[in-house]
Amino acid sequence: xxxxxxxxxxxxxxxxxxxxxxxxxxxxxxxxxxxxxxxxxxxxxxxxxxxxxxxxxxxxxxxxxxxxxxxxxxxxxxxxxxxxxxxxxxxxxxxxxxxxxxxxxxxxxxxxxxxxxxxxxxxxxxxxxxxxxxxxxxxxxxxxxxxxxxxxxxxxxxxxxxxxxxxxxxxxxxxxxxxxxxxxxxxxxxxxxxxxxxxxxxxxxxxxxxxxxxxxxxxxxxxxxxxxxxxxxxxxxxxxxxxxxxxxxxxxxxxxxxxxxxxxxxxxxxxxxxxxxxxxxxxxxxxxxxxxxxxxxxxxxxxxxxxxxxxxxxxxx
Amino acid sequence: xxxxxxxxxxxxxxxxxxxxxxxxxxxxxxxxxxxxxxxxxxxxxxxxxxxxxxxxxxxxxxxxxxxxxxxxxxxxxxxxxxxxxxxxxxxxxxxxxxxxxxxxxxxxxxxxxxxxxxxxxxxxxxxxxxxxxxxxxxxxxxxxxxxxxxxxxxxxxxxxxxxxxxxxxxxxxxxxxxxxxxxxxxxxxxxxxxxxxxxxxxxxxxxxxxxxxxxxxxxxxxxxxxxxxxxxxxxxxxxxxxxxxxxxxxxxxxxxxxxxxxxxxxxxxxxxxxxxxxxxxxxxxxxxxxxxxxxxxxxxxxxx
Ligand SMILES: Nc1ncnc2c1ncn2[C@@H]1O[C@H](COP(=O)(O)OP(=O)(O)O)[C@@H](O)[C@H]1O
Ligand SMILES: [Mg+2]
Numbered sequence: 151x152x153x154x155x156x157x158x159x160x161x162x163x164x165x166x167x168x169x170x171x172x173x174x175x176x177x178x179x180x181x182x183x184x185x186x187x188x189x190x191x192x193x194x195x196x197x198x199x200x201x202x203x204x205x206x207x208x209x210x211x212x213x214x215x216x217x218x219x220x221x222x223x224x225x226x227x228x229x230x231x232x233x234x235x236x237x238x239x240x241x242x243x244x245x246x247x248x249x250x251x252x253x254x255x256x257x258x259x260x261x262x263x264x265x266x267x268x269x270x271x272x273x274x275x276x277x278x279x280x281x282x283x284x285x286x287x288x289x290x291x292x293x294x295x296x297x298x299x300x301x302x303x304x305x306x307x308x309x310x311x312x313x314x315x316x317x318x319x320x321x322x323x324x325x326x327x328x329x330x331x332x333x334x335x336x337x338x339x340x341x342x343x344x345x346x347x348x349x350x351x352x353x354x355x356x357x358x359x360x361x362x363x364x365x366x367x368x369x370x371x372x373x374x375x376x377x378x379x380x381x382x383x384x385x386x387x388x389x390x391x392x393x394x395x396x397x398x399x400x401x402x403x404x405x406x407x408x409x410x411x412x413x414x415x416x417x418x419x420x421x422x423x424x425x426x427x428x429x430x431x432x433x434x435x436x437x438x439x440x441x442x443x444x445x446x447x448x449x450x451x452x453x454x455x456x457x458x459x460x461x462x463x464x465x466x467x
Numbered sequence: 468x469x470x471x472x473x474x475x476x477x478x479x480x481x482x483x484x485x486x487x488x489x490x491x492x493x494x495x496x497x498x499x500x501x502x503x504x505x506x507x508x509x510x511x512x513x514x515x516x517x518x519x520x521x522x523x524x525x526x527x528x529x530x531x532x533x534x535x536x537x538x539x540x541x542x543x544x545x546x547x548x549x550x551x552x553x554x555x556x557x558x559x560x561x562x563x564x565x566x567x568x569x570x571x572x573x574x575x576x577x578x579x580x581x582x583x584x585x586x587x588x589x590x591x592x593x594x595x596x597x598x599x600x601x602x603x604x605x606x607x608x609x610x611x612x613x614x615x616x617x618x619x620x621x622x623x624x625x626x627x628x629x630x631x632x633x634x635x636x637x638x639x640x641x642x643x644x645x646x647x648x649x650x651x652x653x654x655x656x657x658x659x660x661x662x663x664x665x666x667x668x669x670x671x672x673x674x675x676x677x678x679x680x681x682x683x684x685x686x687x688x689x690x691x692x693x694x695x696x697x698x699x700x701x702x703x704x705x706x707x708x709x710x711x712x713x714x715x716x717x718x719x720x721x722x723x724x725x726x727x728x729x730x731x732x733x734x735x736x737x738x739x740x741x742x743x744x745x746x747x748x749x750x751x752x753x754x755x756x757x758x759x760x761x762x763x764x765x766x767x768x769x770x771x
Binding site for chain 1: 516519520521522523540541542543544545547549550551552553555556557558559560564567568569571572573574575613
């Protein structure tokens with residue numbers, strides 16, 4: 151166990167002593183700053199009496215619905231907004247204005263996608279780079295099992311993904327607190343689950359959001375990691391993983407339109423567990439439990455293939 | 468003789484349907500520097516890759532300290548240090564961090580030991596610098612340091628002097644000598660340069676096309692009865708020839724020297740006679756037949 155931790159530490163050392171990760175951290179910081187600037191520039195100061203404000207909002211939205219000039223296509227969206235506003239008034243939950251600490255965190259949640267992109271790049275190169283550097287020889291002539299070396303690399307990737315997620319949350323919350331203060335914080339998050347409105351505490355919401363995104367990240371990282379181990383080529387691993395990560399949901403919704411039974415068993419149909427919190431499952435017959443089982447099976451397959459190939463392969467040149 | 472550190476038996480490597488290395492058999496002993504000599508493509512690197520567990524073994528086995536590399540790789544490699552082909556290290560890490568990295572793969576980090584090996588290869592001055600600033604010679608030395616971290620019984624070095632200038636080669640030779648003698652470890656070094664192995668090694672295995680063609684002792688002690696060729700520089704020469712003929716020793720004059728084939732134990736007697744006849748003796752020296760000559764004689768002038 152100590153030995154395994156030392157292996158993970160080695161991987162972290164190799165990551166921290168290069169620029170790549172620091173550039174990523176910088177990009178993340180720049181993105182948060184950009185969000186801050188945009189929020190400061192564009193968001194109106196949120197109203198003191200939010201209930202009164204929401205009531206006037208509802209009134210004007212209803213007027214819009216009644217107006218003949220409003221296109222039919224817009225109407226469901228407006229109706230939904232009214233529903234949300236009404237729910238907030240009834241349950242005494244102030245809206246999550248983006249010029250509040252919690253609201254700002256909510257604004258920057260989407261950068262978890264950026265982190266996923268970074269982690270795909272790291273996972274795709276952590277094995278193949280040892281081959282291109284030629285250091286794989288020195289690594290694999292040690293008196294230890296090859297699978298431990300491989301697993302330590304994957305664990306290091308996931309560890310650093312977790313660090314980046316925490317960093318994103320902590321930094322944007324801190325920035326939000328400093329800039330917007332901690333008064334006026336909405337403490338509950340309202341969302342729609344299969345046509346019914348619900349509310350949870352914001353921390354539950356952030357946990358659910360990051361948790362489900364993190365599961366997706368673990369999966370796509372395992373996929374990239376496997377490709378990189380098989381082909382000793384990071385470009386291929388990065389390209390394929392990015393396509394699947396960012397076009398996967400489009401592909402699976404296209405496929406499910408054909409109503410084929412196999413769609414729900416596809417890896418990338420299941421990776422976004424947040425759909426079970428907000429929104430709807432991508433295909434019929436899917437549930438949270440179903441997706442978790444499918445993901446576990448895929449995970450074991452991905453890591454299994456990577457380990458078997460890594461264990462067996464001769465190290466030449 | 469003590470049990471060898473490594474026993475190589477019927478070692479064979481197939482790739483596709485080609486046999487890269489065929490039925491190799493040899494031992495490596497404590498305290499010896501064993502040379503592995505052969506032209507490029509002979510199969511030296513392939514053999515060494517199998518010895519350090521980088522390549523699977525098609526047939527046969529390697530036992531290190533009695534443990535099979537084929538069946539118990541981790542146990543067999545516990546006391547093996549190596550460097551295969553180029554000394555590729557992490558360029559973005561310092562020499563020190565590279566050593567920390569490889570040491571912690573085997574056990575807890577021991578700064579004292581890192582200091583020791585750094586000193587042994589003479590890298591104290593540059594160990595905190597990034598490897599990308601190192602010269603090839605420094606990288607080779609760091610490669611050797613890395614291989615010595617866990618005090619191995621067997622050190623496997625693939626062309627460690629490749630690309631080094633003569634002084635660099637000399638340095639490496641000195642470390643290896645010291646290691647073999649002082650720490651009593653077995654050193655297995657490959658090279659495609661005859662002159663180099665000859666200077667460095669105690670014993671040489673010659674490999675060609677994946678097959679061992681010869682095993683040579685480099686440092687041979689002449690036995691009493693062995694006949695050797697001596698070169699004499701004596702004036703006047705014709706008088707010397709007469710004296711030699713009286714002793715029943717055939718002599719042949721060439722380039723101002725006399726060459727004689729005599730028994731090792733006869734050398735003092737020959738010297739005595741020449742002195743008795745008051746000849747001026749400038750030199751009496753054994754004509755060392757270099758490994759190259761012996762090698763060429765054996766292979767019929769085959770290209771090495
Ligand atoms: N990965 C490989 N696949 C097929 N043949 C190889 C491979 N690597 C080396 N060889 C062949 O094996 C032979 C021995 O190579 P090698 O062990 O590197 O020789 P040496 O180290 O003595 O120069 C060469 O003929 C080479 O072409
Ligand atoms: Mg070679």
